Amino acid sequence: MKSIFKRKSQLSFVTRQSFATIPQLERSVLEIGPFNNPCVRGENVSYFDVMTTDELRERAKRVGYDPDTIPTINYVANDGDLSVIDAKFSAVISCHCIEHQPDLIRHFNQVERLLEPGGKYYLVIPDKRYCFDHFIDPSSLQAVLESKGHTRHPLLKVIEHRALTTHNEAYRHWAGDHVDSGWKESIAGRALGAIHEYDMARGGYVDVHRWQFTPKSYEEIVLGLNAANEVALKIITLNDTPENDMQFTAVMAFS
Structure with a gap:
């Protein structure tokens, strides 16, 4: 290829x-x-x-x-x-x-x-290197193939989006400045919130x-x-x- x-x-x-x-x-x-x-x-x-x-x-x-x-x-x-x-x-x-x-x-x-x-x-x-997705790994071909037929996002992606996303200022990412104060300390709380959001959707679509x-x-x-x-x-x-x-x-x- x-x-x-x-x-x-x-x-x-x-x-x-x-x-x-x-x-x-x-x-x-x-x-x-x-x-x-x-x-x-x-x-x-x-x-x-x-x-x-x-x-x-x-x-x-x-x-x-x-x-x-x-x-x-x-x-x-x-x-x-x-x-x-x-x-x-x-x-x-x-x-x-x-x-x-x-x-x-x-x-x-x-x-x-x-x-x-x-x-x-x-x-x-x-x-993903220069937006709020900075800390989330790049997607793989395997994941794309496995998602065939899906109509909603899996819990893992909701957790990633809510817990691991950071600021969205491109110039800061280019300069190597990837986090705001308190970002790391609040990951666990954001992850719990994501699980609750996913559960409350009751099988519905959560946009992430x-x-x-x-x-x-x-x-x-x-x-x-x-x-x-x-x-x-x-x-x-x-x-x-x-x-x-x-x-x-x-x-x-x-x-």
Whole structure:
């Protein structure tokens, strides 16, 4: 499995901001999970989310965001099931979406079915080294394969997300400053709280990061899924995380 990993200076679409030009280059675009801050806007852009436009606006008000920044949501499924979408697109975009997927294989395959021939999947993905996932190990191909068919996150990932996540300031992580005062001493209490939260959900979905990636580990997982014939989408562009940033970008396609 030959690596296609490239440094950020060699490729385009390096940053989230650069995705804003995609609607000018593509015939039709779908963005998954825009909430109040879509990567792209335009007459040829459609949006999918787990809440309706009105529900997202109410949520934005509750958390102190401007509800007027919420785009009109064209497709809704509260369980994130992309099969409700009855159209195809020349491009699909997601930003900080795939790390939440209980079944990553299903997600990739659902996106593939939404793409026109020659279509591309553009992704913005958090780099676990420079965000609050710093102390959680990178995900493995084995874990992705074992999660096939899952619809919720396991208790372990809820505990990790609640107990082991740290601050989310990228520049501090780049400088080697990974914890706030009292972080280590409060791990046990946060873990107990996570167990209680999981139990109270009574089998329902608890939204946490299921997956942790670096650019290299992401490539290894996708190459493994390709080799196992689980996923047809292939990485055609993979950019390193820009200095003092917390996210990297990738472009996937199928032939």
